[in-house]
Amino acid sequence: MEHVVWHESLVNMADRHRANKHRSGVIWFTGLSASGKSTIAHHLEKELFDRRIRSYVLDGDNIRHGINSNLDFSREGRRENLRRIAEVSKLFVDSGIVVLAAFISPYRDDRAFVRDIVGTEHFFEVYVNCDLDVCEKRDPKGLYKKARAGIIKNYTGVDAPYEEPESPDINLDTGSLSVEESVEKVLEFLEEKRFILLL
Numbered sequence: 001m002e003h004v005v006w007h008e009s010l011v012n013m014a015d016r017h018r019a020n021k022h023r024s025g026v027i028w029f030t031g032l033s034a035s036g037k038s039t040i041a042h043h044l045e046k047e048l049f050d051r052r053i054r055s056y057v058l059d060g061d062n063i064r065h066g067i068n069s070n071l072d073f074s075r076e077g078r079r080e081n082l083r084r085i086a087e088v089s090k091l092f093v094d095s096g097i098v099v100l101a102a103f104i105s106p107y108r109d110d111r112a113f114v115r116d117i118v119g120t121e122h123f124f125e126v127y128v129n130c131d132l133d134v135c136e137k138r139d140p141k142g143l144y145k146k147a148r149a150g151i152i153k154n155y156t157g158v159d160a161p162y163e164e165p166e167s168p169d170i171n172l173d174t175g176s177l178s179v180e181e182s183v184e185k186v187l188e189f190l191e192e193k194r195f196i197l198l199l
Contacts, residue, residue: 016096022053023195026089026099026118027186030111030165031128032157033143034135036174037102040128040182045100047183053196055098058085063103073154082110086117093122098196106162124195126186127168132157134175 029037147155
């Protein structure tokens with residue numbers, strides 16, 4: 001962008017990793033509404049906090065209360081929503097934080113777009129895999145019911161598509177796994193990748 005110059009910091013990401021004693025990155029939870037994304041992300045955040053690992057949850061609903069409150073749920077609105085989240089996540093990663101991002105993010109190309117912005121080496125995709133009928137039975141916010149009644153338009157899984165990840169880093173079957181089991185599975189993966197082991 002003309003007349004805009006990136007200002008380099010005197011403290012870099014590696015410095016922050018050494019100070020924090022752990023790496024930073026984005027754990028991206030994708031899946032249908034009511035699949036368990038936010039619940040797992042928040043329980044994982046608590047587990048990481050207890051291990052003195054700095055992390056923060058970016059949640060779809062919470063983000064749309066503030067920075068993305070002006071966006072709709074059209075195809076273009078969804079992509080801009082994710083672009084902003086990706087750019088914010090990239091800043092968090094540079095600051096040394098583990099970002100737990102819980103977003104339906106229904107389109108494969110949008111998730112690839114986010115991964116490219118954040119950087120493949122800092123990005124893990126978690127598919128919170130739950131059948132639509134199970135999600136609809138849960139329906140904690142009553143949104144599926146409203147979508148089926150035509151009150152909500154472009155609702156993922158009802159009148160808008162969800163494209164399943166083809167090769168996620170982690171696949172959580174939350175129709176059968178408990179929240180605790182799901183969190184443990186993510187932790188095991190991150191430990192195996194030496195992502196959250198204290199440096």
